[in-house]
Amino acid sequence: MNQDSGSVPDQTPKAASRLVRRRRWVMGAAAAATVLSVAGLYGASFVQSPAQAAADTQAPKPSVITAPVVRQVMKSTVVLRGTFSDGQTVSATPTQVAATKPGTQSAALVVTGVFAQPGQRVKAAQPLLEYAERPVFALPGNVPMYRDLVVGEEGKDVAQLQQALETLGYSTGSDTTGHFGAGTASAVTRMYKHMGYAVPVSADTPGKAADTATPGGTGGPQQNKGLAAHATAPAVVVPASEVVYVPVFPARVATVPVRVGDVVKGPVITLARGDMTLTGHLDPSERGLISTGMTADIFSEATGVHTTGTVGSVGSLVTPGDKNAKDPSGTGDAASAGGAAYLPLTVKGNKPWDARFAGQDVRITLTAATTTEPVLAVPQAAIVARADAKTTVSVLEPSGKQRAVPVTTGVSADGLVQISPDHGSSLAPGDRVVVGT
Template identity: 35%
Template structure:
């Protein structure tokens, strides 16, 4: 019996211990469960500089773009055809290189600021002649013997040598130049013989000798002129002057064997910038000198930049405007025509970015120093019409704080609480309700 009593006591005690690990009092269960999950979403009150920005799309482009036209004359009765296309889209163009060949004639690039607006040949004078001579000298073909800004025999010889270095014969000034030279040589020979005959016949006739010498001089001048007419010239159709090298091929419109259209190639040069498009309302928000964040989405690279100018649809550039525009286009008063935005990066961009789209975040306005900032969704209207934010205390209590909204930007808004100490950085403000919860504004 004693043994039975002891065993029963042990069983009863073990069962009690087992139940004690499962059964909890309401107070103990609540204490061990911890705080309940929040039924609202909150965000921190921040103390920082608030910036209002506008996001638009842009494209990396070179400072200048040129179109190469196929104006080279083909043989009589033949169509102009592309006979050589050495470059492809994305290739670099260096000074002195051939861009394209049309009907056997080259179109090459040389350094210079002035466009090729006329053929250059003997008797040509001007800044474009100086530009050509400097470009040839830079390629190793000087012409120092000619007077400044003049196309003379030395310039002609330098131009001919340059053409030969490319593997082409230069175009002569006159198609019948060779015949003129031959005729002029014959005239010089005849004048030389006439002078010799006069000198041998009667040396006591000085007038006859003088006249024969004058005839020989004129014949030699005519030969020199004929040689210039038979020598090289630079057709405006065979050269493209670019202000900066290396340049880049943006597009090629024709391949070998194609009939040469008016435009065969587009090339760009100069420093890289960014061009974007602005709606009329966005145009009103942008002015020169505003800071820009540039994101190349293809590579993930970020750059800083500055708005340089905005070209309106009528072609005018306005350097300063108001800041009342909105990103979504509200308030458009124009006819929908887009303005062109030009952005200058603060650092040099890689040429590989040319033609790629980028995202431009333009800083429209910024607060003067640090201010209290909350998400825009945290601001609501109270029953009395005042603007409030709802603060959630650590213990779960909620209190409404009256605020005066200020600058808005990037989904946030500046707030000034009343009283001023009613809101502080780090406070939690309600911005919405958690999924599946009851309305958080009850």
């Protein structure tokens, strides 16, 4: 059967195959074109023109670093470490128990009372502690108590005892200076009774007082009458085990290494012969910044205690191992400065040192006002020295432009330099000066 020209296309298998191949070819061509386009774009990203390459290798445009002009009092500040020490000290080490009547049985050296604590300030003739119920106390003086003083003794230590008694209000009567007579014995008796303790006496046979109360054992009728009254009494004694001498009162207790019940085997109390001393360790390179009288701020990080003082002196260089160096702290070997060489710097307190500073390592800040009133100042990095010896700073204007301002420099401290704009130039606090790029 024949078909005319208006019939449907040929649907034979051969024709269908040609149509499928044609569609696959079109789709493949489209995919290839897509891949080529992507590859071209990716490859183009690695291709630069010479101009672009040069632009990409140029250094970035420098940024400007600025700092403000300030107005303030210029101060030079130095910070260093320092140590509080006791300086010279004197200790009491009882070696025997004094008798209060002839024939008294000896007692053990056992601590029976502790009345003072480290850091405490004490008065003369104030019981500090007791052993075997006998007191240990201090009197004013410089000569060490090196022997028991008994009625009839003579010497400068007796004169010191008499002076201490007179200072405390206990008259030594008509005794000559340096002679332990009846008047001195009476004063010693009153002092002990005021402290609440029996007066110590000699364990020797009574009668020495009558023979030696005055030089040569002679005197007027009234004096001899007084001696006769003492003829049968035991001689008054001031035991070396009970007294320590300190030059200045109130004295400060440095250590109390014993407690009630301890057997005395060494010092029972140590007193400082003066107030605490503060010695700083100054870096030798900073010596030119320091002068005596400079204000010092002292702070203990451990206790939080703060006070002020002034520089008293600056000593000679102390180096590690130098045992002959004169160091007020008494070390002299640079150990407390971390082994580095230093200059010992003494600081005097504006008032007696707080007892809580005892033995503390502290921070010392020394400040010297180098200008009497506020001045203009900029960082050291802002100063530009030109070839013509002129000094300028560069001010950054709000527009971004820089304006050179001729200035005259003054003192420097803590990284800042005092400046004064030259005549005809303007500079004010808050202006931004260039310190770097």
